[in-house]
Amino acid sequence: MAAPKQFLDYVDANTDAFIHRLSEAVAIPSISGDAKRREDVMKMGRWLEAELNKFGVKTEQIPLGKQHTEGQVLDLPPAIVGRIGDDPKKKTILIYGHFDVQPAEVSDGWNTEPFQLVVDEKSGRMFGRGSTDDKGPIMGWLNVLEAHHKLGLSLPVNLRFCFEGMEESGSEGLDEFIASEVKKENSRFKGIDAVCISDNYWLNDRTPALTYGLRGLTYFNVIVSGPGADLHSGSFGGSVHEPMTALIALLGKLVTQDGRILIPGVYDGISTADESELELYQKLDFSVADLEAAVGGKIAVSDDKPTVIMARMRNPSLSIHGIEGAFSGVGAKTVIPATVGGKFSIRLVPPQKPDDIRAKVEKYLEAEFAKLNTKCKLKVEYLHGGIPWVADHRHWNYEAAKRATESVYLKSPDFTREGGSIPVTLSFAEHLGVNVLLLPMGRGNDGAHSTNEKLDKSNYIQGTKLLGSYLYEVGEITKA
Amino acid sequence: MAAPKQFLDYVDANTDAFIHRLSEAVAIPSISGDAKRREDVMKMGRWLEAELNKFGVKTEQIPLGKQHTEGQVLDLPPAIVGRIGDDPKKKTILIYGHFDVQPAEVSDGWNTEPFQLVVDEKSGRMFGRGSTDDKGPIMGWLNVLEAHHKLGLSLPVNLRFCFEGMEESGSEGLDEFIASEVKKENSRFKGIDAVCISDNYWLNDRTPALTYGLRGLTYFNVIVSGPGADLHSGSFGGSVHEPMTALIALLGKLVTQDGRILIPGVYDGISTADESELELYQKLDFSVADLEAAVGGKIAVSDDKPTVIMARMRNPSLSIHGIEGAFSGVGAKTVIPATVGGKFSIRLVPPQKPDDIRAKVEKYLEAEFAKLNTKCKLKVEYLHGGIPWVADHRHWNYEAAKRATESVYLKSPDFTREGGSIPVTLSFAEHLGVNVLLLPMGRGNDGAHSTNEKLDKSNYIQGTKLLGSYLYEVGEITKA
Ligand SMILES: [Zn+2]
Ligand SMILES: [Zn+2]
Ligand SMILES: [Zn+2]
Ligand SMILES: [Zn+2]
Numbered sequence: 001m002a003a004p005k006q007f008l009d010y011v012d013a014n015t016d017a018f019i020h021r022l023s024e025a026v027a028i029p030s031i032s033g034d035a036k037r038r039e040d041v042m043k044m045g046r047w048l049e050a051e052l053n054k055f056g057v058k059t060e061q062i063p064l065g066k067q068h069t070e071g072q073v074l075d076l077p078p079a080i081v082g083r084i085g086d087d088p089k090k091k092t093i094l095i096y097g098h099f100d101v102q103p104a105e106v107s108d109g110w111n112t113e114p115f116q117l118v119v120d121e122k123s124g125r126m127f128g129r130g131s132t133d134d135k136g137p138i139m140g141w142l143n144v145l146e147a148h149h150k151l152g153l154s155l156p157v158n159l160r161f162c163f164e165g166m167e168e169s170g171s172e173g174l175d176e177f178i179a180s181e182v183k184k185e186n187s188r189f190k191g192i193d194a195v196c197i198s199d200n201y202w203l204n205d206r207t208p209a210l211t212y213g214l215r216g217l218t219y220f221n222v223i224v225s226g227p228g229a230d231l232h233s234g235s236f237g238g239s240v241h242e243p244m245t246a247l248i249a250l251l252g253k254l255v256t257q258d259g260r261i262l263i264p265g266v267y268d269g270i271s272t273a274d275e276s277e278l279e280l281y282q283k284l285d286f287s288v289a290d291l292e293a294a295v296g297g298k299i300a301v302s303d304d305k306p307t308v309i310m311a312r313m314r315n316p317s318l319s320i321h322g323i324e325g326a327f328s329g330v331g332a333k334t335v336i337p338a339t340v341g342g343k344f345s346i347r348l349v350p351p352q353k354p355d356d357i358r359a360k361v362e363k364y365l366e367a368e369f370a371k372l373n374t375k376c377k378l379k380v381e382y383l384h385g386g387i388p389w390v391a392d393h394r395h396w397n398y399e400a401a402k403r404a405t406e407s408v409y410l411k412s413p414d415f416t417r418e419g420g421s422i423p424v425t426l427s428f429a430e431h432l433g434v435n436v437l438l439l440p441m442g443r444g445n446d447g448a449h450s451t452n453e454k455l456d457k458s459n460y461i462q463g464t465k466l467l468g469s470y471l472y473e474v475g476e477i478t479k480a
Numbered sequence: 481m482a483a484p485k486q487f488l489d490y491v492d493a494n495t496d497a498f499i500h501r502l503s504e505a506v507a508i509p510s511i512s513g514d515a516k517r518r519e520d521v522m523k524m525g526r527w528l529e530a531e532l533n534k535f536g537v538k539t540e541q542i543p544l545g546k547q548h549t550e551g552q553v554l555d556l557p558p559a560i561v562g563r564i565g566d567d568p569k570k571k572t573i574l575i576y577g578h579f580d581v582q583p584a585e586v587s588d589g590w591n592t593e594p595f596q597l598v599v600d601e602k603s604g605r606m607f608g609r610g611s612t613d614d615k616g617p618i619m620g621w622l623n624v625l626e627a628h629h630k631l632g633l634s635l636p637v638n639l640r641f642c643f644e645g646m647e648e649s650g651s652e653g654l655d656e657f658i659a660s661e662v663k664k665e666n667s668r669f670k671g672i673d674a675v676c677i678s679d680n681y682w683l684n685d686r687t688p689a690l691t692y693g694l695r696g697l698t699y700f701n702v703i704v705s706g707p708g709a710d711l712h713s714g715s716f717g718g719s720v721h722e723p724m725t726a727l728i729a730l731l732g733k734l735v736t737q738d739g740r741i742l743i744p745g746v747y748d749g750i751s752t753a754d755e756s757e758l759e760l761y762q763k764l765d766f767s768v769a770d771l772e773a774a775v776g777g778k779i780a781v782s783d784d785k786p787t788v789i790m791a792r793m794r795n796p797s798l799s800i801h802g803i804e805g806a807f808s809g810v811g812a813k814t815v816i817p818a819t820v821g822g823k824f825s826i827r828l829v830p831p832q833k834p835d836d837i838r839a840k841v842e843k844y845l846e847a848e849f850a851k852l853n854t855k856c857k858l859k860v861e862y863l864h865g866g867i868p869w870v871a872d873h874r875h876w877n878y879e880a881a882k883r884a885t886e887s888v889y890l891k892s893p894d895f896t897r898e899g900g901s902i903p904v905t906l907s908f909a910e911h912l913g914v915n916v917l918l919l920p921m922g923r924g925n926d927g928a929h930s931t932n933e934k935l936d937k938s939n940y941i942q943g944t945k946l947l948g949s950y951l952y953e954v955g956e957i958t959k960a
Binding site for chain 1: 695697699701705706707708709711712713714715716717718719720721722724725726728729731732735736737738739771774775776777778779780781788789791792795796797798799800801802803804806807808809810811812813814815816817818823825827852853854855856863864898899900901929
């Protein structure tokens, strides 16, 4: 155990104060997606900065420019950048977190006031918007800083911080800041040896996880048009080629019911899992029943555990999200929609590249559309893309996190890959060129972005120990 | 020419007063679909009743019960039922019309205030909500009544009137009233020989039409469900069977691009058009170019005129309207929708019956869904249905209308069938058991239900003459 007993005892002794810290943070409704709440996001940034300063962190507010939204021009919330420690003999770790949250209203189905942390003592669950995503983990770092400051302990590593207030709204401005900052001679990110991001979740609600991969994405809108305006199906049904008929036929050619993508070349270069990789998935603390409990339906693509886990983490997938421009309300409207856009996306894994996949998708859609022999017109829009990411999980950054997990939780972490994307991970990996670790605090059932978002008290308190222990393990491993 | 010159001259001489009558009617925003406008629908009914009374028609307001809408309980607008003439030597004709209108707001794209009749003297077009659907035709009947009243002419037939104020909202209460009324000993509908409804349009903007057929309808919602709630495609894409994938596959099995319905047995009993029928379509004043101009796109299913016309009027058709429950907004949401409902409908022609078609559709959908091998669940909802209708167009009622058209417009009418449905037609045909004639006043490009709805001045004035002349032709033909 690398972390000093003093530190661990301090965490246990200050549980109530740490929960109070989280409740102060949750009480600020820092919703980045709501222009009316922008001032609350700013306030949350100032609150965070003040806390960092209390514990000896030097901070700066980095302006990220303007945002055009809802017909207004708003200041983007500045990034809060901080530093503590400059010992050349120590490693330097960059910590990322976001202090903005998703919208939440009681009327969405919350059992409690979302912007008030409510602790259910029986279950140990602490409910509130941002409790797990991502205020809990940020408070974890503050708790670590407080403990060291109050105990007069010096930190085992130099720390750099980059906190943003726009993560839930596309991290507007952040990638540009990181990209330009790293090029400066006296870059604020100079000398960083590794990055640690605590903004995702365990695979389940039992076993801590370290996450070393994220899938990428390509998102398409397949637009089919025909008449000049919506038509009445009574007057025109049968006499014209209908865009919906063509779109449905086209969308039907994308993927099989069990998830096999039908676009030629889309699997090119993706390796087949060998025995040792399959074994890795077999060992994860996750079952097909866990998946079906999480999704609330007996709809797993397979009864085989590694197959299901790979489908989720290490294989590409294609989902059809919906149709824009067609009738989508309740009731029975007899419309022939004039222009319809089918939205679908493909999750990518290495070595898939968005541009290459985009070209293959476009070529395939055009060829299949031509075969339909419809007089309607096709236009394929590429809405956005992001590359997949996989980190070296044998790096000391992961080894430190693994040892910290084992010392705090007394069990080995699951090494997981996430099916979704956390774009800032890629920004740091790409621009800083260092290892990035995803070190989750919360559980898979926390309900980030959902109603009744929660963080378990034990995850918060043990998680605070985990974050601190991780820093000590980094110091220890890299001392040699 | 059966109509007396006096009458025709009166119409010409009173053009301005007749337009003023229409402008008074248009000025009452009698939108049946908007609870806030219910009092305007009532007001419109009272206005109409007063006009009828002025010209010697005895009227009654028939309560049609209550409506539960938008969380309120509203009185349905009473039907305005009237009678004039009781000469046993004359035929008795029932006139139907509706005094409610579709919603309209300038912001929808109107060039003028929708509830103010604006006459463009250059084009002769009179713009306003309800101008052609269905206040113009109702005013036409009032004009005929006024002329006879002022000229001291007795009408050539006995007239009965049934005007409703809920047609644009499903004719709530009317069918029940008709069904129960005909059973009464002293029924208000006793002795009716035929019905005339002026509530549809010419096939084009050149040639008057008589309409003797309407397609029926069956409307389905194909619901596919899987997970307990919407999922994030990053977290779960690939690992579960997705409802949208299954729904798209299922909807893709319904109809070919050129409109051939793939449900077994759906064409059972539908006759093939013989030479004489094809010739009838060939003679209609309507071209493939007319169709493509009307829909605003070169998307006709065929270059062959009879094929296109039959596809529109005399063959069944299947249209996919949209999907409820999927992502339908702008942008790029990465959701796996939990439950999605595909809406489609089939237009029916004799001898198709909604119940039979429903059974065939349900059987087919269930069989095809089973073949998909998805773990998602299927539920087929039948939203509503209506039988198709075809009248005997060699009946004296049609012959009278044909002669009246020839005398007023100096050309033979197109005998048309409509692709859509006008449910009240079926109510009268079924409960009264007499011939029903659809005698349109407006043109195919009037834009009923659309922005900038209009009625051409010539259609209104010549149409008034047509309605009057039709009554005289009925009197003449049936005198023998
Ligand atoms: Zn987050
Ligand atoms: Zn989030
Ligand atoms: Zn109408
Ligand atoms: Zn209408």
